[in-house]
Amino acid sequence: MLVIGELINGMFKNVGKAIANKDKSVIQKLAKEQAEAGAGMLDVNVGPAAADAVGAMKWLVETIQEVTDTPLCLDSTKPNVIEEGLKLIKNKAMINSTTADKEKLDVLLPMAKQYGAGLIGLTMDKKGIPRDRHQRSEFAAVIISASMEAGLGHEDIYLDPIILPVNVAQPQSLEVLEAIREFSLLSDPPPKTVVGLSNVSQGTENRSLINRTFLVMALALGLKGAIMDPLDKELMDAAICAELILNKHIYCASFLDAYRKK
Amino acid sequence: MSVELLKEKWSNTINTLTIGGTGTRTSKVTVGGESTLPYLFNEGDIPNKPVIAMEIFDAEPVDWPEVLKEPFKDVFKNSAEWAKKCVNEYKAELLCLKLQGTHPDFGNASTDKAAEVVKSVLEAVGVPLIVLGCGNDDKDNEVLPKCCEAAKGENCLFGDATEKNYKTLTAACLADGHNIIGESPIDINIAKQVNILISDMGFDINKIAMNPTIGALGYGMEYAYSIMERARLAALMGDKMLSMPFICFVGNEAWRAKEAKGPQAEHPEWGTEKERGPVWEATTAVSVLLAGAGILVMRHPKAIEIVRGTIERLMKKG
Numbered sequence: 001m002l003v004i005g006e007l008i009n010g011m012f013k014n015v016g017k018a019i020a021n022k023d024k025s026v027i028q029k030l031a032k033e034q035a036e037a038g039a040g041m042l043d044v045n046v047g048p049a050a051a052d053a054v055g056a057m058k059w060l061v062e063t064i065q066e067v068t069d070t071p072l073c074l075d076s077t078k079p080n081v082i083e084e085g086l087k088l089i090k091n092k093a094m095i096n097s098t099t100a101d102k103e104k105l106d107v108l109l110p111m112a113k114q115y116g117a118g119l120i121g122l123t124m125d126k127k128g129i130p131r132d133r134h135q136r137s138e139f140a141a142v143i144i145s146a147s148m149e150a151g152l153g154h155e156d157i158y159l160d161p162i163i164l165p166v167n168v169a170q171p172q173s174l175e176v177l178e179a180i181r182e183f184s185l186l187s188d189p190p191p192k193t194v195v196g197l198s199n200v201s202q203g204t205e206n207r208s209l210i211n212r213t214f215l216v217m218a219l220a221l222g223l224k225g226a227i228m229d230p231l232d233k234e235l236m237d238a239a240i241c242a243e244l245i246l247n248k249h250i251y252c253a254s255f256l257d258a259y260r261k262k
Numbered sequence: 263m264s265v266e267l268l269k270e271k272w273s274n275t276i277n278t279l280t281i282g283g284t285g286t287r288t289s290k291v292t293v294g295g296e297s298t299l300p301y302l303f304n305e306g307d308i309p310n311k312p313v314i315a316m317e318i319f320d321a322e323p324v325d326w327p328e329v330l331k332e333p334f335k336d337v338f339k340n341s342a343e344w345a346k347k348c349v350n351e352y353k354a355e356l357l358c359l360k361l362q363g364t365h366p367d368f369g370n371a372s373t374d375k376a377a378e379v380v381k382s383v384l385e386a387v388g389v390p391l392i393v394l395g396c397g398n399d400d401k402d403n404e405v406l407p408k409c410c411e412a413a414k415g416e417n418c419l420f421g422d423a424t425e426k427n428y429k430t431l432t433a434a435c436l437a438d439g440h441n442i443i444g445e446s447p448i449d450i451n452i453a454k455q456v457n458i459l460i461s462d463m464g465f466d467i468n469k470i471a472m473n474p475t476i477g478a479l480g481y482g483m484e485y486a487y488s489i490m491e492r493a494r495l496a497a498l499m500g501d502k503m504l505s506m507p508f509i510c511f512v513g514n515e516a517w518r519a520k521e522a523k524g525p526q527a528e529h530p531e532w533g534t535e536k537e538r539g540p541v542w543e544a545t546t547a548v549s550v551l552l553a554g555a556g557i558l559v560m561r562h563p564k565a566i567e568i569v570r571g572t573i574e575r576l577m578k579k580g
Binding site for chain 2: 249250251252253254257258261262
């Protein structure tokens with residue numbers, strides 16, 4: 001699966017402070033640690049508080065690329081923040097994210113095409129998050145057909161059914177899981193799916209257990225990637241084990257070690 | 263209307279392993295490096311052809327049938343002469359010296375004696391060398407480190423390391439710069455585990471060859487084939503711990519079969535063993551070639567000749 005490391009986000013106090021003080025060491029340490037722990041991509045989010053979001057994004061991209069070649073996932077609701085980041089990208093990048101709104105798709109799909117970037121499509125629109133799997137599938141179909149029209153390849157699009165905290169909207173967890181299964185019927189080969197995993201446990205007491213349980217269930221239904229904490233070793237172990245059980249790699253006694261040597 | 267064939271694209275390539283080419287070796291062999299399934303030239307690269315290693319011993323083999331002994335009768339007493347004969351007469355490009363005589367049940371030759379034999383073979387010929395222990399763990403752990411040392415700088419391939427006995431040989435190969443064979447009993451899970459155990463000791467995975475253990479024609483060949491096929495598929499899909507080239511001990515397996523060695527006197531309907539034996543060995547060899555074998559360790563000159571021809575034909579693209 002594609003693990004997108006979530007820790008470089010201005011929402012976290014240490015990162016927000018590092019951005020404000022231009023403290024490279026904090027960011028670079030997080031980048032290296034996540035890559036070493038198995039992140040195939042690093043999410044980069046300047047956070048809600050950054051005074052100069054564009055400047056912060058540019059600084060983050062440059063700072064991270066000084067220490068790792070791991071592809072970056074540029075995370076912002078503002079297309080211009082993403083585009084300024086994309087201009088500096090040395091390796092492959094992903095845009096996080098578009099919604100199914102036409103005005104967003106019209107901007108972000110050509111941008112993804114222009115910069116050779118992948119794109120995460122949230123299956124929602126400006127009216128909000130869908131209440132069930134069926135609405136999610138409708139938005140997914142809109143995003144897929146728009147991306148095909150824009151000339152993006154199948155491998156460039158990840159659909160995100162949007163997880164809500166289990167303590168806030170408990171019925172939604174099942175809807176998201178079922179949506180992952182339903183998305184797979186939309187095209188052949190099936191579209192890829194990604195989730196912002198930690199959201200499921202937001203505000204709960206036993207976050208790591210909830211995260212890894214949800215991840216294993218979602219992987220069983222065909223999930224291909226997650227924005228998550230790669231430094232949570234139990235979470236990573238559960239993901240590796242789930243893929244083993246799904247026959248994605250060959251068993252051996254040291255299967256965790258073997259996976260990490262890849 | 264032309265039909266466009268669907269081509270498979272793989273994300274990983276098989277490791278490239280080189281034996282010899284250093285020290286007093288006058289040649290080297292390189293195997294591996296494939297980025298596609300065996301002989302599918304249209305789907306990827308196959309930069310190196312499979313090679314045949316001729317098997318020689320440090321003592322007269324105890325279980326070889328007459329038809330197999332015949333070509334080597336004059337050299338059994340002297341491994342160096344045996345090596346020369348293989349290179350000069352049978353054009354061997356790689357040799358495999360099995361130290362069978364060190365086995366407690368088959369002569370119990372001393373460590374020093376074994377190291378001397380290794381040295382004498384290296385002095386006699388310039389081709390790269392594979393060195394195998396006798397299969398008795400305790401004795402091998404005594405003998406093989408000395409032999410590694412005796413062959414230091416020659417970039418040999420030493421075997422076999424197993425799941426239960428890999429540390430001593432791995433450390434010795436690491437110290438003296440040799441390649442190593444990881445062995446598993448026709449078991450893909452253990453094959454992967456052995457490779458991890460060896461690499462966890464700091465061993466370069468590009469210096470490991472995988473002995474998946476095979477069965478001869480009629481004795482589980484198809485089982486071995488499917489294990490090799492599965493390992494190769496996993497390797498091409500990205501499993502680094504199964505990306506080592508295969509070494510297959512074809513001669514050892516084929517000549518255990520009664521269909522190969524049984525004399526015509528006992529089985530009149532089977533025809534002469536002079537034909538039957540080599541063909542049994544060649545058939546086993548070709549099967550593992552098709553499963554992706556990189557190194558074939560073989561015995562009978564006639565079988566080797568047949569398989570050389572097959573390799574040549576297989577490697578002709580298109």
